[in-house]
Amino acid sequence: MKLSRKEMAELLKGIDGKILITTHKNPDGDAIGSSLGWFSFLKSLGKDVRVVYRDRIPYFFDFLPGINKVEVKEKLDEQYDWVIITDVSEPKRTGFESIPAEKSIVIDHHITAEPFTNFAIVEPNISSTCELSYELMVLIDPEKITYEVALPIYTGIFTDTGGFSYNNTSPRTHEVAAELLKKGVDPYVVRFNLFERNRINRFKLLELVLKTLEFALDGKVAHITVYRKFLEETEAFLEETEGFINYPRSIAGVEVAIFFKEIEKESWKVSLRSKGKINVAEIAKKLGGGGHKMAAGYETKGSLEEVKKNLFKELELAFESLDFEELEMLS
Known part of the structure; x- marks a missing residue:
């Protein structure tokens, strides 16, 4: 109620x-x-x-x-x-x-x-x-x-x-x-x-994570990944990745940023951030999660390749729908 x-x-x-x-x-x-x-x-x-x-x-x-x-x-x-x-x-x-x-x-x-x-x-x-x-x-x-x-x-x-x-x-x-x-x-x-109490471990982890930066859907999507081995190597905590997603989100031309976090083998937490055009809450909800229009997330299992494939498919549909709406407004 x-x-x-x-x-x-x-x-x-x-x-x-x-x-x-x-x-x-x-x-x-x-x-x-x-x-x-x-x-x-x-x-x-x-x-x-x-x-x-x-x-x-x-x-x-x-x-x-x-x-x-x-x-x-x-x-x-x-x-x-x-x-x-x-x-x-x-x-x-x-x-x-x-x-x-x-x-x-x-x-x-x-x-x-x-x-x-x-x-x-x-x-x-x-x-x-x-x-x-x-x-x-x-x-x-x-x-x-x-x-x-x-x-x-x-x-x-x-x-x-x-x-x-x-x-x-x-x-x-x-x-x-x-x-x-x-x-x-x-x-x-x-x-x-x-x-202002960051451990040096956080910056060592950030260095490794930023090296995973990749783009998809003609540069409209940028994504980074943190693997369990990164945490072990740097002795950092997963919570010390807070704010990392802002780096790919800040890139010119990127509309959606994604952060793939390996919780355990073939188990992932996926964070989504939008600059406003794409409603990432709707996408996260379809994949079992939720959130807000510009910040959402979900958890899923499978290989990283499978997780990316499923997510990028939904994002592609969202961008196609956006393009269609913009054309409708112009006509």
């Missing part, structure tokens, strides 16, 4: 019992920020709350309040009254085979979201799950938005908007950010921790 902001705020205010908060596999800033923000906020309301992830947290988020409270498990073996899933709509994308909770809530902002939970709020036009979470918190009790809540929420907004530079950044996004600064958030603290 999809709820309005007011309805969801009332629901969250009233939930009781054992509450689990989780998010998607390989958590990013919005996932971590929203789940930690809700953890601290609900704790301040006197709720019994735990945060459990399937995958470990990237080290550069270790400055966030409550980060030491996050449990990382392969399996959920306790029973909960409620589960709150942030930044992802499908429970299976949390990485857990099952979530033992009587009732479930989704808080998400992906355009491809189709929640299979008891209650959900999904706003694709908002910048991030963190911004949506803030709006709900204001409706519940603005006084409970302390620094411990504000810092992770700001961090999630910052990362999902590319430092307030992506086109999902609205005037309201800046207003929310300003309100969070009033709670004591220091923008430089966020930027320093996320971008």
Whole structure:
């Protein structure tokens, strides 16, 4: 059941019992920020709350309040009254085979979201799950938005908007950010921790990844690859590839950038970025994933050649459809 902001705020205010908060596999800033923000906020309301992830947290988020409270498990073996899933709509994308909770809530902002939970709020036009979470918190009790809540929420907004530079950044996004600064958030603290603590391993990995740069579809598509052997050779973490996709995306003439990440043998995570003409969310959805018009992804199995073949076929159809639409507009 999809709820309005007011309805969801009332629901969250009233939930009781054992509450689990989780998010998607390989958590990013919005996932971590929203789940930690809700953890601290609900704790301040006197709720019994735990945060459990399937995958470990990237080290550069270790400055966030409550980060030491996050449990990382392969399996959920306790029973909960409620589960709150942030930044992802499908429970299976949390990485857990099952979530033992009587009732479930989704808080998400992906355009491809189709929640299979008891209650959900999904706003694709908002910048991030963190911004949506803030709006709900204001409706519940603005006084409970302390620094411990504000810092992770700001961090999630910052990362999902590319430092307030992506086109999902609205005037309201800046207003929310300003309100969070009033709670004591220091923008430089966020930027320093996320971008100015790089290990040398990251640059060694970047060198190897950029050597894989290739083009497809007459130069309209650029793609890079990270193999497991690269991680072993450089002793880098997969999360240290964050931002690598911006290199192929920045090339003149490229409309879509792709980053193939080898999770394990013949198992891939594929990230897609568009400059606006191609809706990569639609492509990712066809291949089992989702996301936004300009940033999406999916996971798949098979050889890299098979993965590329399937993806390039969908991209070719998308470009052909775009060419047809442009011709229609000219006629």
